[in-house]
Amino acid sequence: MAEAQDLSIFVRHPVEGIAAMDLVVEGVHCGACIVAIEKGLKREAGVRGARVNLASKRVTVEWSEGALEPPAILERLETLGYPAHPLAAETVDDEQKAEKRLLRSLGVAAFASMNVMLLSISLWAGADSDPNPATRDLFHWLSALIALPCSAYAGLPFFESAGRALRARSVNMDVPISVAIVLSLAMSLFQTIAHERTAYFESAVMLLTFLLAGRYLDRRMRRRTRDFAANLSAIRADRATKLFDDGEAREAPIAAIRPGDLVLVRAGERIAVDGTVEDGRSEVDQSLVTGETRPVEVSPGAQVYAGSLSLTGGLRVRVKNAATGTLLDEVNALLAKAVEQRSSCVRLADRAARWYAPVVHLTALATFLGWLALGAGWERAMIVAITVLIITCPCALGLAVPAVQVVAAGAMFRRGLILNSGDALERLAEADTVVFDKTGTLTQAKPALANGADIAADDLALAGSLALASRHPLARAIVEAAGATTPMIAHEFPGQGVSALYRGSRLKLGSVAFCKAEAEAARVAATWPDASLIAFRTPERAIVFAVRQELRSDARSVVAAIARKHEVEILSGDREPAVALVARELGVALFEHDMKPADKIARLKALEAAGKRPLMVGDGLNDAPALAAAYVSISPISAAHIAQAQADAVFLGERLAPVAEALKLAAKARSLMVENIWLSVVYNLIAVPLAVLGCVTPLIAALAMSSSSVLVTLNALRAHRAQG
């Protein structure tokens, strides 16, 4: 590493005198990697301990304070063959605590159900027929002794959530759950005191166990996707060269840069911050930010945005603290509005809960009144009513949705798509219109040579060797197309191009004006309206290269596949000819060009007003408000941070295929969720009449509840496969 780095913000101090840092490590996948990393790090002087977490692909390193500099650890890992990226010092947050709490509750509930079941099964198996009812009473009392404290502890997550809902004067799934658990425990206790034959302790704790399992799965899926997102952002964390007050330039992670700092940007580098140019001139490619492919000239006082590429010159940028009237400002204002207006999508499970709770409670009440009217004592009527509550408790319903979500999210992850939110799956399945941004979404973020087929191989090879001498990012595209490896000794004219003597003749590569290739340029520009042009001049002739952002390799087939079931549109901030060309290539009839962020939102709103549910796929700073406003949204991993934060899902890699896969998997998952909910309804249709008639014994309740939960879970496993 050529430059010193400042990593101090990543270092934690768990104990006095000891420093620790968490790192995301690339390429760890087996036991050998664990050993190599841990041993390799411990050999470094001063390192006290290193521990790899294979599941989260992270390593925690501890060293004696002051014994070594943090960058040394990164270098060590680099030489071991595992590039590492520091992770912002982690704080134990509420989410993590809640997850551990749920797992503890699940453990307690499982312990209670096993032991209560042990006692109950012996009663069902014949201990009940003992002439002496003392044994039965003893078993009931023992069950109460286990079930009551365990339920009080394990049921807290439900009781708390139900209390919150009731205080807010609404009903969620936890209200009927809490009512059923409390009532069944109270009734069983009452039965026990009265020396009755039946008690429902095992039903109550089993209910809790199944429900907690569903709740825990849901929680874990959300945490895993969040962890992974944190890893990704650490891996792609941009660095910037910060100018310190002592005049020294040091590379620092973006997280360590504060508003007001001065940052150095060299020609050919991506600008990592938003700010104002203090010094220097350059042409800046803002295509990833605004979608516009034509470079913009910047001079002192101009605004530049993170993600844009400085093409021709070095810049000194003052990191922005207070900005007014800029693109970023407009985006932020729109974003705040869009998030506010986002129609709160009602999740499937909540929708089910909305009619479920009243129906269950009314049925139980009707049963109670019915038995009273038929002349049964109020005790008997109460018992039957409570068995109705127990048997209808949404055991299967609590598992129906989270189990499918976990399996489907796993399947998507293997296909290169990470979900940011759990309900994205449902909204993705409901989307019927797909709106694409062009630049960076349908096209690749990296420019590539477009008209390579029209250029003689010899010329291309010569231009490639000459391009090696240039630092201009567009020159890289020519180097790659030519596969050039031997640079020419060339002279660089800043902002114009490079020139070299080759076998006695002068070669020039650079801007069209620099090479005097205006005539050829006009011809090439007509064919490739969205391309940037680079000219190459030999004594005999001039050649013009068109360098453009190529379509993603599978864009054509993926868009065609999506168009079969969805309407497809392109909304771009780019010029008309450039957008038209891409739309023609992809066979998309509907496209709009020169769209400002507000225009994109307006178009999405118009679609929603027409009853459509648009999926927005976009990546730029200018797409962020639209991503937030759309019914559901996806971003590529190369997207601007702000866009990624607004998207419901992020896809990895160069290919566009994950978007189509996501739509297919989401549709499958949604149909499985509905199927699961219907399975629970059918189960209730069979079990409830039995309960209302008073035929349900504790044994039947236990069998019915566990079999429906298992059925729903097995059905959820089918979400693995996207076919069908």
Added chain:
Amino acid sequence: MNVLVYLVPLALALGGLGLAAFLWALRHGQFDDLEGAAWRAISDDDLPED
């Protein structure tokens, strides 16, 4: 039925032991890295080096 006098407490104690073990494991981060633990079991870096 006298056998119940010690069998029931025994069953409960065993169950409680399992629960205590689970809670201990949870508190000590035994479930933090489920994949790595499988590999660590077969790594032989704890053998004395020759």
